[in-house]
Amino acid sequence: MKPFFFSFFIFINISCFAQKTAKLAYENTALDTILKALEQSYNIKFSFNPETIKDEKITISEKKSLKNTLQAIQSQTSVLFEKINERYYIIRKKTKEGRVSICGYLIDKVTKTPLIEAFVNNVSQSKSVLTDDNGYFQLFLSKPDDTINIRFLGYKTRQFIAKDLESKDCIKIYLSEDDYQLGEVVITEYVTSGISREGASSAINIDPSKLGILPRLVEPDVLQTLQFLPGVQSPTETASALHIRGGTPDHNLILWDGIKMYSTGHFFDLLSIFNPYITENIKLFRSSTEAKYGNRISGVIDIESKNEIPKDFGFGFGFNMTNADLYIEAPIDEGFGVVISGRRAFTDFIETSTFRSYSDRAFQSIRFFVDNQTFDQETVENENVFYFTDLTVKAILDLSENDKLIISSIFTNNDLDYTLNIKNIQGFSEPFDENQKDNLEFINQGANIKWDKKWNAHFSHSANIYFSNYDFNYTGLRESRATIDGFLFFQNNIVEKNTIRDAGTSIHTDWKINTKHSFASGYDFSTNDVMYNADYSAQGISFDESDNNITHAVFGEYKFNSNEKLKISAGIRGNYFSVLDRTYWEPRINLEINLSKDVITKLSAERKNQVISQVSNYLPNDFNLDNQVWLLADSEFVSMLASDQFSGGFTVNKNDWYIDIEGYYKSTNGLTSFANGFNAVLDLETGESEVFGIDLLIKKRIKDYRTWIGYSFTDQNFKFENVNEGKYFPGNFDISHYLSWIHSYQWNNFEFSLGWTVRTGRPFTPAQGITETNEFFLIDYGEVNSERLDTYHRLDFSASYKFNLSKRDTWRSKIGFSLFNLYDKENILNRTYNIKFDNNSALLQEVNTFSAGITPNVSFRVDF
Missing domain, CATH: 2.40.170.20 (TonB-dependent receptor, beta-barrel domain)
Structure with a gap:
C-alpha cells in the first residue's frame, strides 16, 4: 500500500501545483509591475532587456493560472515568454525583421483531447519542441518560409509553412490517426540533430539535411557519418571501408534507391560516392535486421534519395x-x-x-x-x-x-x-x-x-x-x-x-x-x-x-x-x-x-x-x-x-x-x-x-x-x-x-x-x-x-x-x-x-x- 499512497500524494501535490493561481487585477498597468508580482506569487524569475518591455501596459481583471496569465500578456503586448525550466523564463520581442513567432495546440481530431509530447520541428533551422500537457507548443523567431513538421506516434504527419501558423491567438491543429502504418518509438536525437533511432532496435535513421555539425566533416558525408555511431568503425580511415560489429566491408549490404552498390568510395574510398544534398534518409541496421534484407551477413545501409515531387523549383x-x-x-x-x-x-x-x-x-x-x-x-x-x-x-x-x-x-x-x-x-x-x-x-x-x-x-x-x-x-x-x-x-x-x-x-x-x-x-x-x-x-x-x-x-x-x-x-x-x-x-x-x-x-x-x-x-x-x-x-x-x-x-x-x-x-x-x-x-x-x-x-x-x-x-x-x-x-x-x-x-x-x-x-x-x-x-x-x-x-x-x-x-x-x-x-x-x-x-x-x-x-x- 505504501507505493500507492506515495504515488497518490505526489499526484495530488502535482495537481495542486499545476492549478495554482494568483489574484491579479490590473487596469492599464505597466508590465514591469505585473512581472514583479508574478515573480513573488509563483517563485519564478524573468530574464529580459528593460527596453523589451518599455511602455508595455496590460489589463487583467480576473483570477488566472500562471500559464493563462502569460498568454494574456502575450496577446496584449509585443513580447513573448520562452520557458527555460520550471522557474526561469526569458522575455523576447515577438517580432524581428524577417521573423515570425508561432504557437498552437495539437488536438486529437476525434476525441478532442490534447496530444502530449508531440514532436514539432522547424526543418529549416533544425529546432524542435515537444507539446506540453495541454498540447501546447511554441517556436520563436522562425523565418516566414520555414517548413514546420508535426509528428506524433500513431498519427498522420502534418506539414506547414511558418507564416501560415502566425496568429494573434495560438491556433488549434487537429491530427488524425494514421490508418496505415504501425508507429515506431522514435528517439529524435540519437547523437546529434538529424540522427534518430527507432525504439530500442539497431535501426538508425540519418537525414543529412538536418544533420548537426560533426568533427572532420566539412560537408555531410553519407558513409563517414555512420562512423560516429558505436559498433561502426573504419580502421583504415576510409569512408566506405565500414567494419560493422566484426564484419568486413564486403559483408555489408548497401542499397541506393533499391540498387545494390558494389563500389561505394571515391578517391580510393576516402570519400563516399553518394551526394548528401539529394539524400533524404539513411537507415542503418547493426543487428535486428528486417527479413526483407538478404544476401549479406553484417550491416545493412539502405539509402534513399528524395522521394517527393518538389513543390517549387x-x-x-x-x-x-x-x-x-x-x-x-x-x-x-x-x-x-x-x-x-x-x-x-x-x-x-x-x-x-x-x-x-x-x-x-x-x-x-x-x-x-x-x-x-x-x-x-x-x-x-x-x-x-x-x-x-x-x-x-x-x-x-x-x-x-x-x-x-x-x-x-x-x-x-x-x-x-x-x-x-x-x-x-x-x-x-x-x-x-x-x-x-x-x-x-x-x-x-x-x-x-x-x-x-x-x-x-x-x-x-x-x-x-x-x-x-x-x-x-x-x-x-x-x-x-x-x-x-x-x-x-x-x-x-x-x-x-x-x-x-x-x-x-x-x-x-x-x-x-x-x-x-x-x-x-x-x-x-x-x-x-x-x-x-x-x-x-x-x-x-x-x-x-x-x-x-x-x-x-x-x-x-x-x-x-x-x-x-x-x-x-x-x-x-x-x-x-x-x-x-x-x-x-x-x-x-x-x-x-x-x-x-x-x-x-x-x-x-x-x-x-x-x-x-x-x-x-x-x-x-x-x-x-x-x-x-x-x-x-x-x-x-x-x-x-x-x-x-x-x-x-x-x-x-x-x-x-x-x-x-x-x-x-x-x-x-x-x-x-x-x-x-x-x-x-x-x-x-x-x-x-x-x-x-x-x-x-x-x-x-x-x-x-x-x-x-x-x-x-x-x-x-x-x-x-x-x-x-x-x-x-x-x-x-x-x-x-x-x-x-x-x-x-x-x-x-x-x-x-x-x-x-x-x-x-x-x-x-x-x-x-x-x-x-x-x-x-x-x-x-x-x-x-x-x-x-x-x-x-x-x-x-x-x-x-x-x-x-x-x-x-x-x-x-x-x-x-x-x-x-x-x-x-x-x-x-x-x-x-x-x-x-x-x-x-x-x-x-x-x-x-x-x-x-x-x-x-x-x-x-x-x-x-
Missing part, C-alpha cells in the same frame, strides 16, 4: 578543396517532378593541400619506394592525374493519390593515370632506369523502377525492377632498362578486370491487420554474372574466373505492437542460390519491452547467409592500392558465408541524458584465408570466426551544447585448422577498444565541433627473417597476428557559418572549415614486409602504412 551548388557539386529539384507538371545531382573532382587540373594529403595517404607504397632510395631531385619524374564523378537522375510521378512511380539512376566513376620514372638507380652491378605506368578505373552504375500502391487503409505493396553494373579495370607496366647501353632486362605487363552484372525484381507487401498486428511479406529474384580476369606476364600467371548465380528469395515478417509497452517482430527469409543448388533459411526475431517511461530493453537473434564476397589480391603488384576482387561462393577462393548474431541491451533517456548499451555475440562460418588477406598464409584455408562485443553511447545535451562518448569493446577471433596449430587467434581488424568523445556547440549562425578518437592498434604478423632457396627468397613469419601496432589517436575539428544572400532568405549560404588530425599524429594503420635487394644481397624491409597527416578542407555552398 530549387537548386544548390558548392565546392570544397577536392570537388564541386550541383543539384536541381524541379516540378515539371502537376504530379511529376525530377531531382538531378552531379559532382566532379577538379583534382586532375588543380592541386590543393587536401588533394596532396589524400594522395600521400593513397600512394604510400610508391612514396615509400622513392623515399628509401638515394636519388637526386632531377632523377625522379612522376605524374598523378586523378578525378572522380557521380551523377544521379530521379523522376517522380504521382499516378493517383495512392499510386506513385519512381525511376532512379546513378553513375559513379573513379579514374587514375599514374606515371613514375626514376633514372640512374644504383644498387646492382649496373645502374638502371625504372619506369612505371598505372591506369585504374572503377565504375558503378544502376537504375531502379519502383511502383508503390496503397490499395486501402490496411494493405499496400511496393514493386521494383533494378540493375547494377560494376566494372573494375586495371592495367600496369613495369620495366627496367640499363642506363649505360639502354637494353631492357625486366618487363611486366599487368591486366586485371572484375565485373558484376546484377539485375532483379521484387514485390513486397504490407498488411496492417489492426492497430496491434501487421504482416509484411515478399519475393525477390536476382541474377548475378561475376567475372574476374588477371594476367601477369612476367610471372606467367593468369586467372579466368566466370560464374553466374540466380537467387530466389521469399520472406515473411509478423509484428506485434501493444501500445509501445511490448513489441515483437518475428520473421523468416528463405534463399535459393543456384550456384550451390541449395536453399538457406534465415530466422530472425526481435523483442522490445518498455520497462518504464524512460527505460527500454531489447533482445534479438538472427541468421544470415552470403553467396558473394571479396578476396584480397596479393598477386605480384607493387602498386599496392586496396584491390578487392568480387567472386561467387563456388570459386576456388570463396566459400558460402553463414552467420548467427545474438544481441541484447537497454536504453535510458531522461533529463537530457541518453545512455544506450548493447552486447552481442556473432559467429561466422565459411571464411577463407584469401578473403581475409593473411599475408603469412600461402595456402588456401577455410575457417570460422567468433566476435563478442559491447557498444556504449552516453550523451548529454545542455541547451545548444552537446557532448557524447561512444565506446566499443570487440573481441574478434579467427580459427583455421592449419593456421596457428588450429587455435583461435585475433582477427585482422580486432580493435579491442575504440573510444570517441565528441563535442558540438551552436552559437547564433555558427557551429563548432571537436572530436577525439583513441583506439587499440590492430594486430599484425611479425616477420622474423628471410629464407633463401634455389629459386626464391621467402619471408619467415611468426605466429599470425601475434603482435599489435601502437595505440591510435587523433583530434579533429570542424566549424561552419550560415548566412543569407537575400533579404527574403531565399538564397541560403554556408561556409565550412575542417581539420583532420589536428595535432598531426603519425598513426600506423598497417604493417607488412618486403624483401629489398642491395648489392645483390636480400634485406628484410618493414613497410608501414601511415594515417593521413593534418588535412585542412574548406567548403562553400549556396542553396535556393
Whole structure:
C-alpha cells in the first residue's frame, strides 16, 4: 500500500501545483509591475532587456493560472515568454525583421483531447519542441518560409509553412490517426540533430539535411557519418571501408534507391560516392535486421534519395578543396517532378593541400619506394592525374493519390593515370632506369523502377525492377632498362578486370491487420554474372574466373505492437542460390519491452547467409592500392558465408541524458584465408570466426551544447585448422577498444565541433627473417597476428557559418572549415614486409602504412 499512497500524494501535490493561481487585477498597468508580482506569487524569475518591455501596459481583471496569465500578456503586448525550466523564463520581442513567432495546440481530431509530447520541428533551422500537457507548443523567431513538421506516434504527419501558423491567438491543429502504418518509438536525437533511432532496435535513421555539425566533416558525408555511431568503425580511415560489429566491408549490404552498390568510395574510398544534398534518409541496421534484407551477413545501409515531387523549383551548388557539386529539384507538371545531382573532382587540373594529403595517404607504397632510395631531385619524374564523378537522375510521378512511380539512376566513376620514372638507380652491378605506368578505373552504375500502391487503409505493396553494373579495370607496366647501353632486362605487363552484372525484381507487401498486428511479406529474384580476369606476364600467371548465380528469395515478417509497452517482430527469409543448388533459411526475431517511461530493453537473434564476397589480391603488384576482387561462393577462393548474431541491451533517456548499451555475440562460418588477406598464409584455408562485443553511447545535451562518448569493446577471433596449430587467434581488424568523445556547440549562425578518437592498434604478423632457396627468397613469419601496432589517436575539428544572400532568405549560404588530425599524429594503420635487394644481397624491409597527416578542407555552398 505504501507505493500507492506515495504515488497518490505526489499526484495530488502535482495537481495542486499545476492549478495554482494568483489574484491579479490590473487596469492599464505597466508590465514591469505585473512581472514583479508574478515573480513573488509563483517563485519564478524573468530574464529580459528593460527596453523589451518599455511602455508595455496590460489589463487583467480576473483570477488566472500562471500559464493563462502569460498568454494574456502575450496577446496584449509585443513580447513573448520562452520557458527555460520550471522557474526561469526569458522575455523576447515577438517580432524581428524577417521573423515570425508561432504557437498552437495539437488536438486529437476525434476525441478532442490534447496530444502530449508531440514532436514539432522547424526543418529549416533544425529546432524542435515537444507539446506540453495541454498540447501546447511554441517556436520563436522562425523565418516566414520555414517548413514546420508535426509528428506524433500513431498519427498522420502534418506539414506547414511558418507564416501560415502566425496568429494573434495560438491556433488549434487537429491530427488524425494514421490508418496505415504501425508507429515506431522514435528517439529524435540519437547523437546529434538529424540522427534518430527507432525504439530500442539497431535501426538508425540519418537525414543529412538536418544533420548537426560533426568533427572532420566539412560537408555531410553519407558513409563517414555512420562512423560516429558505436559498433561502426573504419580502421583504415576510409569512408566506405565500414567494419560493422566484426564484419568486413564486403559483408555489408548497401542499397541506393533499391540498387545494390558494389563500389561505394571515391578517391580510393576516402570519400563516399553518394551526394548528401539529394539524400533524404539513411537507415542503418547493426543487428535486428528486417527479413526483407538478404544476401549479406553484417550491416545493412539502405539509402534513399528524395522521394517527393518538389513543390517549387530549387537548386544548390558548392565546392570544397577536392570537388564541386550541383543539384536541381524541379516540378515539371502537376504530379511529376525530377531531382538531378552531379559532382566532379577538379583534382586532375588543380592541386590543393587536401588533394596532396589524400594522395600521400593513397600512394604510400610508391612514396615509400622513392623515399628509401638515394636519388637526386632531377632523377625522379612522376605524374598523378586523378578525378572522380557521380551523377544521379530521379523522376517522380504521382499516378493517383495512392499510386506513385519512381525511376532512379546513378553513375559513379573513379579514374587514375599514374606515371613514375626514376633514372640512374644504383644498387646492382649496373645502374638502371625504372619506369612505371598505372591506369585504374572503377565504375558503378544502376537504375531502379519502383511502383508503390496503397490499395486501402490496411494493405499496400511496393514493386521494383533494378540493375547494377560494376566494372573494375586495371592495367600496369613495369620495366627496367640499363642506363649505360639502354637494353631492357625486366618487363611486366599487368591486366586485371572484375565485373558484376546484377539485375532483379521484387514485390513486397504490407498488411496492417489492426492497430496491434501487421504482416509484411515478399519475393525477390536476382541474377548475378561475376567475372574476374588477371594476367601477369612476367610471372606467367593468369586467372579466368566466370560464374553466374540466380537467387530466389521469399520472406515473411509478423509484428506485434501493444501500445509501445511490448513489441515483437518475428520473421523468416528463405534463399535459393543456384550456384550451390541449395536453399538457406534465415530466422530472425526481435523483442522490445518498455520497462518504464524512460527505460527500454531489447533482445534479438538472427541468421544470415552470403553467396558473394571479396578476396584480397596479393598477386605480384607493387602498386599496392586496396584491390578487392568480387567472386561467387563456388570459386576456388570463396566459400558460402553463414552467420548467427545474438544481441541484447537497454536504453535510458531522461533529463537530457541518453545512455544506450548493447552486447552481442556473432559467429561466422565459411571464411577463407584469401578473403581475409593473411599475408603469412600461402595456402588456401577455410575457417570460422567468433566476435563478442559491447557498444556504449552516453550523451548529454545542455541547451545548444552537446557532448557524447561512444565506446566499443570487440573481441574478434579467427580459427583455421592449419593456421596457428588450429587455435583461435585475433582477427585482422580486432580493435579491442575504440573510444570517441565528441563535442558540438551552436552559437547564433555558427557551429563548432571537436572530436577525439583513441583506439587499440590492430594486430599484425611479425616477420622474423628471410629464407633463401634455389629459386626464391621467402619471408619467415611468426605466429599470425601475434603482435599489435601502437595505440591510435587523433583530434579533429570542424566549424561552419550560415548566412543569407537575400533579404527574403531565399538564397541560403554556408561556409565550412575542417581539420583532420589536428595535432598531426603519425598513426600506423598497417604493417607488412618486403624483401629489398642491395648489392645483390636480400634485406628484410618493414613497410608501414601511415594515417593521413593534418588535412585542412574548406567548403562553400549556396542553396535556393
